[in-house]
Structure formats: structure tokens, C-alpha cells
Amino acid sequence: MMVPENRDFFEEGDEEESYGTVESMDPELYRATTEGDILEFARAMDHTTLDRVIYRTSACCVQLGPQKNTVLHIATSSGHYEIVKLLCNDLPFLVAEKNSKGDTPLHIAARAGDWSLVSLLTSCDSGEGVLLLENDEGNTALHEALGHRQQQVARILIDRNPNASYWANKKGKSVLYLAAEAGFSALVKLLMENPAGNCGVEGRFRSKSPVHAAILGKNIDVLRILWEKDQSSFHLRFDEEGTNALHFSANIGFLEGVHFLLCNFWGIAYQRNKYGHFPIHTAASKGDVDIIQGMLLHCPDSRELLTLEGQNILHVTAKSGNDKAVSSMLKMPELEKLLNEKDGDGNTPLHVATIYRHPRIVSALTWDERVNLELGNNNGLTALDIAEEYMETLASFQKRLTWMALRVAGAPRSLHTNVSKNTKTSGAGRKSKLENYKDKINVLLLVAALVAAATFTVGFSVPGGYNNSNPDQGMATMLAKVKFQEFVICDTVAMYSAIIVTVTLIWAQLGDLSSMQVALNLAVPLLAIALAMMSIAFMAGVYLVVSKIRWLGNVILVMGFAVVIVLAALFVPLCFLGSSSHRIFRWVSYFPFCLLLHAFGSYTERDELED
Numbered sequence: 053m054m055v056p057e058n059r060d061f062f063e064e065g066d067e068e069e070s071y072g073t074v075e076s077m078d079p080e081l082y083r084a085t086t087e088g089d090i091l092e093f094a095r096a097m098d099h100t101t102l103d104r105v106i107y108r109t110s111a112c113c114v115q116l117g118p119q120k121n122t123v124l125h126i127a128t129s130s131g132h133y134e135i136v137k138l139l140c141n142d143l144p145f146l147v148a149e150k151n152s153k154g155d156t157p158l159h160i161a162a163r164a165g166d167w168s169l170v171s172l173l174t175s176c177d178s179g180e181g182v183l184l185l186e187n188d189e190g191n192t193a194l195h196e197a198l199g200h201r202q203q204q205v206a207r208i209l210i211d212r213n214p215n216a217s218y219w220a221n222k223k224g225k226s227v228l229y230l231a232a233e234a235g236f237s238a239l240v241k242l243l244m245e246n247p248a249g250n251c252g253v254e255g256r257f258r259s260k261s262p263v264h265a266a267i268l269g270k271n272i273d274v275l276r277i278l279w280e281k282d283q284s285s286f287h288l289r290f291d292e293e294g295t296n297a298l299h300f301s302a303n304i305g306f307l308e309g310v311h312f313l314l315c316n317f318w319g320i321a322y323q324r325n326k327y328g329h330f331p332i333h334t335a336a337s338k339g340d341v342d343i344i345q346g347m348l349l350h351c352p353d354s355r356e357l358l359t360l361e362g363q364n365i366l367h368v369t370a371k372s373g374n375d376k377a378v379s380s381m382l383k384m385p386e387l388e389k390l391l392n393e394k395d396g397d398g399n400t401p402l403h404v405a406t407i408y409r410h411p412r413i414v415s416a417l418t419w420d421e422r423v424n425l426e427l428g429n430n431n432g433l434t435a436l437d438i439a440e441e442y443m444e445t446l447a448s449f450q451k452r453l454t455w456m457a458l459r460v461a462g463a464p465r466s467l468h469t470n471v472s473k474n475t476k477t478s479g480a481g482r483k484s485k486l487e488n489y490k491d492k493i494n495v496l497l498l499v500a501a502l503v504a505a506a507t508f509t510v511g512f513s514v515p516g517g518y519n520n521s522n523p524d525q526g527m528a529t530m531l532a533k534v535k536f537q538e539f540v541i542c543d544t545v546a547m548y549s550a551i552i553v554t555v556t557l558i559w560a561q562l563g564d565l566s567s568m569q570v571a572l573n574l575a576v577p578l579l580a581i582a583l584a585m586m587s588i589a590f591m592a593g594v595y596l597v598v599s600k601i602r603w604l605g606n607v608i609l610v611m612g613f614a615v616v617i618v619l620a621a622l623f624v625p626l627c628f629l630g631s632s633s634h635r636i637f638r639w640v641s642y643f644p645f646c647l648l649l650h651a652f653g654s655y656t657e658r659d660e661l662e663d
Contacts, residue, residue: 154187190221198230328360339374362396375412398429418461
């Protein structure tokens with residue numbers, strides 16, 4: 053085919069190249085090809101060709117579109133069988149022509165899954181070698197068919213040349229890998245019986261393991277076929293991290309694959325990856341209890357396997373933050389010996405959960421009576437010591453919840469905690485901590501002053517006003533009402549609490565670090581009481597003036613009590629939380645903790661990323 057007539061306007065290497073002109077196809081020919089009008093196509097071909105001999109001798113005379121598509125590419129992508137058949141008969145050399153992406157028409161037909169066009173193109177007289185032609189991604193037509201899950205087309209291509217050798221593509225995927233990934237067990241079996249079709253492992257590109265593909269697709273039938281035909285492939289590592297088949301199955305949660313591998317190749321459970329993790333540690337990091345139980349069933353001593361850091365599976369699960377998995381593992385009697393086991397740094401699973409700030413896991417562990425809360429690590433620190441170490445500066449809510457879980461459980465401090473803290477708080481660290489406390493004090497002082505001023509003002513502006521006549525002149529008009537008495541008492545308590553907080557914090561600013569800490573421990577609970585009492589006083593006062601409308605009064609009461617409950621829940625982590633091993637006290641303390649955990653637990657992952 054000729055190029056458009058306007059091509060003669062430029063000389064070779066002239067303005068056409070400098071201005072970036074691209075090739076284009078005759079409009080009538082392009083339109084007829086895409087629409088499938090065979091009569092218009094034949095007429096357009098006659099108008100745009102010189103001689104069919106030219107097509108066989110000079111490829112530059114073939115008309116190409118902007119993406120270097122020939123008419124056969126276009127007809128194939130449009131699915132026009134009659135035009136493709138005409139071109140294959142008259143111009144068979146077009147079957148091997150490539151476009152800008154290196155695709156032949158056979159690549160396009162295979163990708164689309166058009167088995168009739170695939171059969172036609174492969175039966176072309178000059179198409180014997182087209183099966184092995186690769187595009188820019190290193191894919192043959194068979195690669196494309198398998199990669200796009202076109203099983204029927206793939207079978208046609210294999211049957212057309214069963215002894216063909218297919219290299220792995222540029223991503224390292226052989227035809228066997230793609231067939232396994234797609235789950236085409238019949239094709240996998242066919243390719244395994246013809247080793248030539250699985251060429252590429254030792255060729256240009258190192259081929260990925262088909263076992264990896266079968267596991268990725270979670271196809272147990274393919275996995276069985278691969279085991280029957282080539283067990284040596286199961287010994288291969290999948291990547292530079294040393295991941296084996298069992299690591300990968302555990303990582304993606306392929307339980308059926310885990311059982312198959314352990315039944316046939318149980319020794320794989322005792323292979324480490326690059327990071328020193330055994331497959332059971334991979335399952336633990338994902339929190340997959342079913343896979344952990346399956347591994348323990350086949351390899352019961354795998355519970356004793358440790359990472360390079362000396363951590364067992366309970367350490368790894370606690371580190372991952374999966375509280376449901378930890379709760380399930382606590383119910384497994386065979387793991388009881390792991391509860392208080394220490395890693396290389398002397399940390400128990402409780403220490404690890406505290407370090408990584410997982411309050412749900414800390415709570416689950418502390419409620420288990422078998423967990424020893426008094427154990428220290430190599431530095432002599434208990435879990436509570438570690439939690440309080442993180443509380444030295446402005447702590448995130450997640451850290452505070454972790455600390456709270458330990459305090460609720462009555463977790464003890466180590467005997468040397470005070471000594472170590474006094475040693476640490478010196479120099480620049482002591483100065484930073486002092487500034488941090490001053491900032492907290494200033495904020496609390498401002499809030500306390502506002503509460504005192506507001507409650508003082510309200511105390512002389514009571515609901516209903518005052519009597520102006522004798523003998524009760526100057527007395528409140530609603531003095532006999534219970535809600536008014538409640539209003540007066542709560543307002544008074546709020547004001548006096550705020551005044552005490554203000555005076556306490558003023559003294560704190562004049563003292564040292566220890567006095568500041570004592571003042572804060574006293575001021576925060578008192579401020580919480582002041583705010584709660586002020587809220588109740590407001591509720592009682594509003595109720596008095598709207599109580600004639602019963603439903604409105606009830607709404608005010610419900611809203612008021614709800615606010616008080618929320619205030620109590622929010623202030624519990626900020627206030628001193630006493631610890632006790634007594635069961636009743638723990639249940640009472642556990643209620644606000646659970647409320648906070650459910651309210652803010654979804655934000656723990658975000659806090660971890662920010663930290």
C-alpha cells in the first residue's frame with residue numbers, strides 16, 4: 053500500500069521530521085476496515101495500491117496508522133472475519149507485521165479471545181513462525197491468551213504447535229506460570245507433559261515459579277498437578293526475601309494450600325526467610341489463627357520456633373496488633389507456655405503489645421490470670437514501666453489507653469523505676485519535661501478560671517429570679533423545688549472545685565517538677581468534677597424553666613445525663629487511675645476503659661502511622 057499522496061510534498065529528512073509528522077492511513081480504507089464493509093474495503097484497496105508484488109518486496113509501502121497498525125491489525129481488533137480472511141489469502145505477510153507496541157494481529161486476537169480469528173491467522177501460509185513472535189513486553193500470543201484468561205484460545209495455540217518453546221516474558225512469567233495463575237489445570241498438565249513449552253527458566257529471563265502462581269490463584273488442583281509432575285519446584289524460593297511456598301500460602305491466607313504442603317512436604321515448615329521468620333511466624337503476623345492451628349496440627353513443635361529476635365508466635369501476633377487472634381490464641385492450651393516467654397530483649401508478649409501500643413491486646417493479656425504482670429525485661433522494666441515511659445511527654449490517646457489497660461489490671465512497677473526516672477530527668481530532658489508540664493498547667497488554669505467565673509455569675513442569676521415582697525424578699529422564687537436545690541448544690545460544687553484547681557495550679561508554677569506532677573494529679577480530677585457539676589447545674593436550671601412541657605423536660609434530662617457520661621469517659625484516662633488486683637474493682641474500672649476503647653479504637657492505626 054502507498055502512503056498518502058501528500059507524503060511527496062516533503063523530501064526525506066525535511067520538515068516532516070522536524071515538525072513530528074506521523075504516519076496516517078487512507079481515510080476511506082480506514083473507515084471501511086473498521087466498519088467491516090468488504091465491498092468498500094476492496095474498492096479502497098484498489099485505489100491505494102500499486103501492485104501486490106510491491107507488498108511482498110517493500111514493507112515501507114504498507115499503509116500504517118498513527119500506532120503503526122496495518123489494515124490487518126485494524127480488521128482483527130474490530131473482529132471482521134471476512135476482511136481478515138481476505139487479507140490472509142492475498143497478503144499473508146501482514147500476519148507477522150508489528151505495531152508500535154510490538155503486537156501482531158495474532159496478539160490482538162488472542163487477547164480478545166476470538167478463537168475463530170486465532171485459527172484463521174495461525175493457518176495462514178506465512179504464519180508458521182508467528183506463534184513465537186513477541187511484543188514489547190516479551191509476550192507471545194499464547195502469553196497474551198493466558199494472561200487474559202482466554203482458555204479456549206490458549207488451547208488452540210498450544211495444539212497448533214505443541215512442541216514450541218516459549219520463553220518467559222519480561223516480567224519473568226512463563227506460559228506455565230500464566231496457566232497456573234489462571235487456574236487452567238488441564239493446560240498446566242498439558243504443558244508439564246511437554247517440557248519444551250515451559251522454556252525460559254534458564255533463558256533470557258529467569259522464570260517465576262509456577263508454584264507461586266498456583267498459590268497466588270489459590271488453586272489447589274493446579275498445585276496437585278505441579279507436585280505430581282515436578283516436586284523439585286517446591287524447593288525454590290519465590291523472591292529475594294527467601295519466601296517459600298508455605299510462607300506465601302500463610303501470607304495470603306490459603307488454608308487449603310497450607311494443609312496440602314504440610315501433608316506432602318512438612319519439612320518446609322522449618323525454613324526461615326531473609327528476616328528469620330518461619331512460616332508459622334508469617335501466619336502469626338497476619339493473625340490467621342486457622343493457619344496457625346493447621347501448622348501446629350501437622351508440626352506441633354513449630355510452636356517453639358523463634359525469630360532471629362528470639363520471639364515466639366505470640367510475640368509476633370501481639371506485635372501485629374490483631375487482638376482477635378491474640379484472644380483466640382489465649383484459648384489454645386498448647387500455647388500456655390508461650391504467655392510469659394521472653395524474647396532476646398527480655399520482653400514478654402505483654403511487653404511487646406505495650407511497646408507497640410495495642411491497648412486491646414494489652415487488655416486481653418492482662419485479663420488472663422496466667423500472664424505474669426510483674427515480669428521485667430533485660431532492663432528491669434515491667435510492662436507498666438514501659439507504658440509510663442511513653443507518658444513522659446505529650447502522649448497520644450492510644451498510648452494513654454495502653455497505660456490505662458495496665459493500670460486497670462493492677463500491673464505493678466519495678467522496684468527500680470523511681471531511681472531510673474530520677475536519673476533520666478536531668479539536663480535537657482528535665483528542661484523539656486518542665487516546659488511540657490507548664491504548658492499543661494497553663495491550659496488547665498485557663499479552663500479552671502473560666503469555670504469559676506461562669507459558675508459565680510450563674511450563682512447570682514438563678515432560674516426564676518428573686519421575691520420582691522415580704523416576708524421572703526430576696527429569696528429565690530423556686531427555692532422549694534428539688535431541681536432548684538440540685539442546681540444550687542452543683543453550681544456551688546463546680547465553683548469551689550474550680551477555685552481549688554486554680555490555687556493548686558498557681559502553687560504548681562512556683563514549685564519544681566515533682567510538685568507540678570502532684571498538682572496535676574490533683575487538679576485534673578477536680579476540674580473534671582467542676583465541669584460535670586456545671587453540666588448538671590445547667591441541666592437542672594433549664595429543666596426548671598421548661599418542665600411544664602413534659603417531653604421537652606425529659607429530653608433535657610436525657611441529654612444532660614448523656615453529656616455527664618461522656619465527660620466521665622473522656623476524663624478517666626486523664627485522671628489518676630488507681631490499680632487493684634481485686635476482681636470487682638477491675639470490673640468497675642474496666643467499664644470506662646471499654647467505652648473509650650470502642651469509641652477511639654478505630655483511630656489507633658492512624659496514631660501509629662503519625663508517630
